[in-house]
Amino acid sequence: MPTLGQNQYGKAETRVVRIVRDGAVHHIRDLNVSVALSGDMDEVHLSGSNANVLPTDTTKNTVYAFAKEGGIASPEEFGIRLARHFVTGQEAIRTARVRIEEYGWERIATAGAARHSFVRSGQETRTAQVAFDGERWEVISGLMDLTVLNSTDSEFHGFVKDEYTTLPETRDRVLATEVHARWRHGWCDDREPAPDWERIYADARGDLLAAFAETYSLSLQQTLYEMGARVIDNRPAIDEIRLSLPNKHHFLVDLTPFGLKNDNEVYFAADRPYGLIEATVLRDGVRPRIATD
Numbered sequence: 001m002p003t004l005g006q007n008q009y010g011k012a013e014t015r016v017v018r019i020v021r022d023g024a025v026h027h028i029r030d031l032n033v034s035v036a037l038s039g040d041m042d043e044v045h046l047s048g049s050n051a052n053v054l055p056t057d058t059t060k061n062t063v064y065a066f067a068k069e070g071g072i073a074s075p076e077e078f079g080i081r082l083a084r085h086f087v088t089g090q091e092a093i094r095t096a097r098v099r100i101e102e103y104g105w106e107r108i109a110t111a112g113a114a115r116h117s118f119v120r121s122g123q124e125t126r127t128a129q130v131a132f133d134g135e136r137w138e139v140i141s142g143l144m145d146l147t148v149l150n151s152t153d154s155e156f157h158g159f160v161k162d163e164y165t166t167l168p169e170t171r172d173r174v175l176a177t178e179v180h181a182r183w184r185h186g187w188c189d190d191r192e193p194a195p196d197w198e199r200i201y202a203d204a205r206g207d208l209l210a211a212f213a214e215t216y217s218l219s220l221q222q223t224l225y226e227m228g229a230r231v232i233d234n235r236p237a238i239d240e241i242r243l244s245l246p247n248k249h250h251f252l253v254d255l256t257p258f259g260l261k262n263d264n265e266v267y268f269a270a271d272r273p274y275g276l277i278e279a280t281v282l283r284d285g286v287r288p289r290i291a292t293d
């Protein structure tokens with residue numbers, strides 16, 4: 001008989017929006033929550049017995065009930081509360097992994113009182129992944145799709161050339177990317193106070209942007225390392241960061257057919273293919289744990 005391997009189940013992409021009404025001033029948290037539970041689940045796969053199966057429908061309901069009961073202080077805190085509930089509440093559930101995406105909303109600035117009108121932030125999606133096995137926590141926070149561009153201070157030359165190389169060397173190019181970053185917190189023990197998730201998110205995001213802007217770049221790889229190192233250096237609570245940076249190529253358009261000179265002014269922003277530069281930056285002595293795929 002074939003062996004059942006790793007298995008997990010739960011409700012994926014429960015969209016929950018929580019509005020807090022502070023008098024006339026409202027606050028929004030908008031999450032997409034995916035729960036994956038595993039444990040003593042052989043029977044449901046092998047014989048179809050549902051005796052250990054908490055329905056995924058219940059998982060979804062729990063997300064909504066917890067949004068009401070404890071509120072949403074941060075994606076990390078919300079994920080921790082959910083993971084703890086499933087692992088400690090059901091004998092058969094041994095581990096829980098909760099993945100959360102958060103969509104930002106900004107207040108619409110108007111001359112009048114804009115206390116309940118919002119525009120969805122066009123910038124990044126915040127992410128959090130919480131895993132709990134009943135003893136230890138692993139919290140990986142991050143962001144996706146934070147698009148940044150340097151219009152100078154980027155060079156690329158001195159690279160390997162073989163018979164297929166056509167790329168010209170450049171001493172001044174546009175460097176643009178969409179930052180995908182995940183950082184793992186050192187915190188793993190309930191008996192230690194948890195980090196201030198909101199604060200550390202804002203700080204790490206600020207570090208990434210500052211390092212991108214301040215690095216005179218000889219390659220996107222070098223910029224990536226500087227961004228990761230800035231977070232590791234500045235944030236002792238973070239042990240590891242994984243960055244995935246698509247190189248959003250901006251190619252100079254050849255305007256000579258029109259008798260025009262293109263002095264680093266007009267670019268074709270290519271959509272694909274794109275170079276994809278990825279690496280993990282770690283605190284000294286730390287073993288990598290963030291998945292590389």
Ligand SMILES: O=c1[nH]c(=O)c2[nH]c(=O)[nH]c2[nH]1
Pocket residue numbers: 156167218219220221247275
């Ligand atoms: O920063 C870069 N790194 C590369 O590895 C690479 N390869 C390439 O074609 N352009 C670039 N740019």
